[in-house]
Amino acid sequence: MCDTFLSKYAQQCGKPSPVNEMTKGFASDFREGIDINLGVGYVNDDTIPAELIATAFKEVINDPLTYRNALNYGGADGSPALKTAIKKYYIDNAIGGLTEVDFTKIAISIGANGATSILNAFADIFSPGIVITADPMYYIYCNTLVRKGFDVVTVPEDNDGIQTDLLKELLEKIDISRLRFLYIVTVNNPSCTILSNARKEIVKLIAEIKLNIMFLFRLFLIRAYEDIIHNQELEPRISALSFDDNNVVFEVGTFSKIIAPALRIGYVLSKNIKILNLLDQVVSDIGFSAPLINQEITAWLLTHYIKTQLQFVNSAYREKAFVLSEFLNATLEHRLINMYGGDAGFYFYMTLCVPTHRNLLFYKFLSRTTGNV
Ligand SMILES: Cc1ncc(COP(=O)(O)O)c(C=O)c1O
Incomplete structure (x- = not known):
């Protein structure tokens, strides 16, 4: 057409x-x-906690001091109660090894409609250019990127995830001025490969690139499935944010897998406030905010039941x-x-x-x- x-x-x-x-x-x-x-x-x-979601709805409505105007419009950057609950969720459950101190530098934004909407917003924030991802790729987002005019270039995985030596070779070959971001699903969809902690060295690689060519490169890590790694013999995941000295990392998460996809709550953590502000504007343009009631239900569940729910789900x-x-x-x-x-x-x-x-x-x-x- x-x-x-x-x-x-x-x-x-x-x-x-x-x-x-x-x-x-x-x-x-x-x-x-x-x-x-x-x-x-x-x-x-x-694994979807239907009864608990019904309870959470009532609790939220009955506590207007904590969950203000829950059935009204929300702010584009997300509900304060949800952002506090996400931070607590990370710290209490040692997610990615992030601590209270790390969170003094990390900001949280809530997507308009799940992690998918955050990824889509990134495709609107950056001008068309090259996006690098692992092969096999997450076809859903890569299809969106292509329709929005991006060139998706892939680097094969091995058992530890994207092969960083091949990535380095690729970076030497491509027109670096067209590079927009590197997009990695930390438990890859579809291959199920878990990005090893060692491979998060990509962050350092990016820092080198930045110093060498003075070009700001960004790393989007989608941790959709990290919360449902149930093989306890695997080492705990480390968040790439913990060694992100150049504010290039965006860690995108979702509660679709551990609570319910229908709530459509996704979030992004980053030290890069400038890009998060752009994201908030896109969220506002799409529909002011994620449905506030769903954000508050998620906040309540995170605060009261997440440990039990995590155990049950896993x-x-x-x-x-x-x-x-x-x-x-x-x-x-x-x-x-x-x-x-x-x-x-x-x-x-x-x-x-x-x-x-x-x-x-x-x-x-x-x-x-x-x-x-
Ligand atoms: C890699 C990846 N990213 C994003 C999503 C979607 O997350 P959400 O439901 O929060 O939009 C999924 C869901 O399957 C996924 O596999």
């Missing part, structure tokens, strides 16, 4: 994106007990991941080349020795177009 009255972005939106089609399909005709939802990132429904994920891994190994024994995952959530990334083009029965089976209900 090339209607000249449409924005360049809208001209790229004529065909629904893959995630748009997937969520629409799930909402309209998913058959419980028959279909399997392979949309990576869907949450285990059994033991349910662990059990589901175990059952699934046994099932996949037994069922796909002869077809499976590789299988990763199962340490965070119940997601697995498999390489099968099966061709996957559109004319094959396998494809038809996955897209529910075999004709056999």
Whole structure:
């Protein structure tokens, strides 16, 4: 489509994106007990605390001093109660090893509608240029970036995440003046690879680049699945913010995975106040703020129940991941080349020795177009 009255972005939106089609399909005709939802990132429904959310709603409404005007408009940077609760959540649960002292330099902003809206806002804040990410990439956001005119360049992963030696080589080859940001999902979607603490050296690499070419480079780390790493043998994650001396790190989190996606609460932590202020303006332009009642419900849950909820969510994920891994190994024994995952959530990334083009029965089976209900 090339209607000249449409924005360049809208001209790229004529065909629904893959995630748009997937969520629409799930909402309209998913058959419980028959279909399997392979949309990576869907949450285990059994872990969503529906009763607690109802309790939180009542508690918030009955405490207008702490949760002011909860059913009214909110401010674009997010509810003060939620920001306090997020900070407490980090400190009490030693998330990323961040301390009270770290938080004297770190600011928090709340997205308009989940982590997705924060990522989308970044794509509006930065002019089109190059975004580097790991291969395999999170197709949902990379598709958005491409429609907004960015060039997405990938660097392969190994078991520790994006390969920093290859990243360095790439940085020497590309037109650095077109570089906008590096985007990394710390438990990668779809590969399930957990970015090792050592690999967070990328921050230092970026600092070097900054010094060398005096060009401000930014690192977006999406920690969507870090809260649901349930394999306790893995070392605790360190936040890249703890060694971010140049204010280049943006750590994006979400409560979709440990509370409920439908609340649509995502947040970003950074020492870069200037960019966070730009983000707040985008949030205001989109719809003034994330729904205030959902922010306050999340704040209440974080303050009163998050430890119990975390334990519950992670033991349910662990059990589901175990059952699934046994099932996949037994069922796909002869077809499976590789299988990763199962340490965070119940997601697995498999390489099968099966061709996957559109004319094959396998494809038809996955897209529910075999004709056999
Ligand atoms: C890598 C990644 N980023 C962002 C999101 C979306 O988070 P939210 O529900 O807060 O928009 C997901 C959800 O699956 C994800 O996998």
